[in-house]
Amino acid sequence: MWLALGCALPLFASDDIGLIRIGDPWRFSLDPPPPGWQQPDFDDSAWPEAPAAFTFAYSGYEATSLASVNRPYGAAFFRRRFAVPDPAAVEWLVLRLDWSGGGIVWLNGVELLRENLPGAPGEPVDPGLQPPLRNRTWPRLIDLSAWRDLLRPEGNCLAIEWHEHSTGGYSSALAMELLANFTRGPALQAAAPGRQTILWQTPVPTEGWVEYGPGEALVHVTPPTPPGTNHQLTLTNLGPGRTYSYRVVARSPDGRMAASKPRSFRVFNTSGPVRFAVMGDVGTGRPAQYTLAGRLREANPDLVLMVGDLVYPEFSRNRADFRWFSVYAEHLRTTPYFVVAGNHDVTYASDHSFLDHFAMPENGPILRERQAAHQGPEGHWAYSFDCGDVHFVGLYVPILLPDYDLPEDSDQIAWLEQDLAASNRPWKVVFLHHPLFSSGPHGNDDYNGNGLTDTVELGGRLLPLFQAHGVQFVFAGHDHIYERHTPWQGIQTIVTGAGGGSLYPIYRLEPTSLRAFSHSHVTLVTIDGPEAELVALDLEGRELDHAWYRREPPPADTLWTAARHTPADPTGLPPDGDGNRLGQTFDLVGKPIPGVTGRFAHPGRLRVEADATWVHLGLEGMALPEGDDLILFVGVQGRPGAQSLAGLGNGLPPPDDEGANALDLLGNLRFADGFEPVIACVLGDEFADDTDRFFTRPRRVVMGAAGEPNARLEQPAAMGQGVFRLEAGFPEVT
Template sequence: MKRLLLLLFISSYFLSFSQTVLFSNGSSWKYNDSGLDLGTTWKESNFNDGTWLNGSSELGYGDGDEQTIVSYGSNSNNKHITTYFRKTFFISNPSQFQEILGSIRRDDGAVVYVNGLEVFRTNMPQGTISFGTMASSTISFGGENTFHSFAFSPAVLVNGNNTIAVEIHQDEASSSDISFNMSLSGSVNPQVIQVTREAYLNSGTPNSMIVRWQTNVACDTKVRYGLTPTNLNLSATVIPYSTEHAVTITGLQPATKYYYSIGTSGAELIPASNDQYFKTSPIVGDSKPFRFWAIGDAGMSDGNQRAVRDGFLMYNENEHIDGWIMLGDNAYGNGISDGNQNCYQTALFDQMYASMISKTVCWPALGNHDYNNHIPFSPSPAYFDIFNLPTNGEAGGVSSGTEKYYSYNYGNAHFIVLDSYDESRSANGAMATWLISDLQQTTAEWIVAYWHHPPYTKGSHDSDNPNFLDGECVEIRENIIPILEQYGVDLVLNGHSHSYERSFLIDSHYGSSGTLSQTMIKDGGSGGSNDDCPYQKETTYSKSHKGTIYAVVGSSGKLSSVASSWPHPVTSYADHDNMGSMLITFHDNRLDADFVTTTGSILDHFSIIKNAGKTQTITACQNEAVSLVPSFPGKVNWFPNNLLADSISVTVNFSTMYLASDTNNCIIDTFFVELDNSINCTAGLGSATEENLSVWISSWEDGNYLPVRWSGFKKEEVTIEVFSILGDKVFSENFPNQKDNLALLQANKLLRGTYIIRLSDGDRSKNVKFLR
């Protein structure tokens, strides 16, 4: 026992003397409390600080424990945001140390520089720091006395005199206090580095990716990557030591899979594997298929959250997911400390999503619990420290200047992320102004917008309630939804209510649930469930007010009771008995969405197809083979071939017609294949023309009229004919082909059943099937 105690004493002795104190807490510092912007040169070694004041630490004001009181200026309600500190220390041989260890007390935020190089920042936002930059959050209570450890490489130091410079920032001009104290030492024993937060991916683009992870001690950062797990021939390094590692890798190829490892410049901490990779985005406008996963209110850190995860993984069968949408309330705590680092550690990391987090790019939104419901003295949401999100249009779209709301592109889709809790929801607020600018610039085929508070819900929250916890829903519906619909947003995703609620294809419903009218329902069907037709949108000439689907996917972590008026009248499908998540698949002009339960089954499905049901005329030579491809992706029924295929090849011996329809006969493409018998006909040079004829039937105005709209016809008049499924003509009338192409057909004489409506202008015609 005595020998063990002696060994413990000797071990402690050597550990205690393995560090050399370079300067200690309470040491003397030069400081500048003038309230003037000193630019960037003040942190350099050769800066002349001869006129600065000098004092012992702790330096600051407002707490009563300061050794030196610094000035905040003449106005207690408009104090200096930034105060500067400098110190020179001598070291004869920096190479004797493995690393340099620091400890700083700061109130509120700080940035530390050594010989002009930033080595640490704490409670400060990402990006460039200026004189007026506010600290990320208020430091209060026990946080005011906390020392924060950091480390950096001895390579930053020089033999002889070195300069350390620190800027302390307030979180607001009326803050009551600031504090600053610091120590620095050199360590000859390297610390054991462990990965405490697995690799995850942010802000992917066609040519870049951000890889992040966390370690228990500060160290430098290196990602090794390549096209195979065994040949990581490329690398990206960040020299400043940190426990929060973020590497922006550039110069990548679009739509390419790269395998990677994470570690330091000297060692790999997590090696590459078949499941540790990232895939860059395709070039903007690429219409190849891609898949996004959406979860809402997931962050419970419990078995329910894992059940939703497992159900999706079972359904997905290890297929790659191109993007991961988080709809807010990503990390719950105990109700009074939500959205902090510990909450995220268990709700997002710590093996919760281990099978996908290192290979799927995260695109999160903020919820009220991520802000800790604005409980007084709450720290800044950990969200801003955990994620690196595009603020300057790096991933497409217009620069927002904030991670609260932003946009990005993927393939032929544009995604918009809003902050429905902490930002103004007014129609002329900063977020709405940015939103309009962003929507005006996008030319994407698909536009998806998401945030936390839903405009239409009767779940655990009520979008008719203008009061506490639900008032955001009302303001979003009244002020933001009109903007989105004006610019043709196709799909809106939300959380907040712990249920699943999915609307019809609707437009212009900005009031309470009682104000909904049938004219606001563009398509009252299910959109593809139960053998129903998909939602169809004609956006060739305009995207404005063509209908939007709204989905509440707030049951990815728990279920809650619903309002007495459940479900909302805009709802096509609603469920509050099953937890789940949503998989969204984009392919050219088709969007498919599936709500996946904890058992891996599909509870709800809908599709949106744009600009389909075309008429094409193809001219070809004798015996020439031509390919017929429908105007929408997926397998279709071909007539007269009686084939089910996504395309067919036909040999032209005579002029004929082919029809291609979806499996429910909702959309029909017509192909006129015309034989060119001329002596000069050359195979492969035949022409194909597409007649952009579109006809769509709105929901019933009332029991007596059927609204029919059309576009693409050229003559002054169109003929509308209605046929029964047996071919009997039951209606025929001519209508003027004007700018507002709308006809109200007298439908009260139609019996219930299936009909074909034909529109023609004498030269061209189009048939559409509808159900009475």
């Protein structure tokens, strides 16, 4: 019996470094296979397939659980085929391995390793044998270079016989990957206009350098790094916006050399459009993490922001590769990642090595890991950088425990204010681990015990500062959900913390919550000119959310032409005539007219279509606080209309009102010269099927799926809904 946790397997192909990566699918059997099963040509097509790593427990920290109540723990047998495009280029062959119990490893039928099991090499082991108790320890690098001559271009097979015996839980694991020449990287980090930093690790001490150049020509060579296994070089004087190719070269003291295959990257531009991805709370080793890593590669962003909790259950140098660097390895070779620390990266960390693994910009304040207590490793935990039209700021707010709190008089807040004030970029994006609003469980935390929820306290410290300096977006994690809120003073806050970790429930809805989902996802943002577009994708690549942010209106003299089109009836229309449903789509094709994001709402985008009889209006991407109305005023060229709303309603409260109170309350509204609307559309929630001048708009609505009713949770004063003429009494348009 076997159980694969999560979703569909990722399709990872062998590359020149990761011959077998963590997360790759393996064939396996829980029944003893026939002799010769370790050979490359053995037919394993009838064996099930699942991604590594494996466990015999329900720990929730590996990709595949083999747990079963129907059989005792015994041997499990694994096979993974792989290709080596150029075996002669493999100078160092390394197995990264972490296993409990005992086991045997074969390469192309030759035994390479036997641990915690009896017998000489080649001697079989009873499949029912239970080895001495041994829990997993830490991943180890095992040098297999003496057997690299066994490699061939196609049809290689790594086989493993695993006899599990542990105390269970997190202690049960079989995690493995086979690497050629490099044990980490090359990885792009600390990018900036004209600069690119590259990190890599080698299995033995070497010196290293980077060969690079514009286009495909590797015409430049850096000075070598000092001998060692950890390497870092920064390329400078690069042409902003240009594409460069590069490879890293390693040379050992005895003259052995290896090089990575060339990859390319695009240098950050000094201005212009930017496309970036945001994820958080990723490193559990579950299938969702590998699947979303594939979504990142498919999206091809200019850069990736990681908002903390990179490794579970806690960050350590021994877990960094299996949980993070190896998962995103191929994408890291072409795309810079920027990370900030979460609570699992520092608060619970066993070796406090987080900063040792990354090369982030060093323009932030020198902070201690426990910043409020001024204790622990120091470094640039917070920083900023520019890409195109965007100024990005990464903050260090892992959790509001007393030692990790962010006091108002902290060095970080003083630096933050100076940094934001000094930037002249038109867009400003902040990313941090702890959210400012959240409908997840952490939205109720009070870790510093002062009687204020941590989100309220942190928002009170940071949001006024963000408002004063023109920040438009704030991305956070911590809660393993996706949530987008209505703007606060023009600031769009988003929780994007389900990048591979276990999902959290929607605990209770924030008053500002617009979209809240307990789904694994990645968030993609494209900023181009005055507009930003945001899309959240789930594991299957389907849209969870799609929204826009507009800094300024289009030029006043812009002429927008209606599309000549008759929209079809909307799909997914519920049979009860009671409002829209999630997943409902509308056949509108006109060029969208963008609305400007306001202090606490966003009108979305308007599409205008016309046929011989009707004018069809459609709004998408509205962001309204619950119970609020959006009023669309429409004028007709050549037809006089209203210059103001004064005197059109009777100004009386219920029960003496005439209805359409959303318009009656705007009696002091005057329109700009040259604009005289003739009708007003009062819109705003999921119950807007018909015109109803005495409609009572709910303060909170929970949208139902297809076939399920929408739920109204509160009933305030009536405002009306629908289309009304701007004449005395606001007559309805029929």
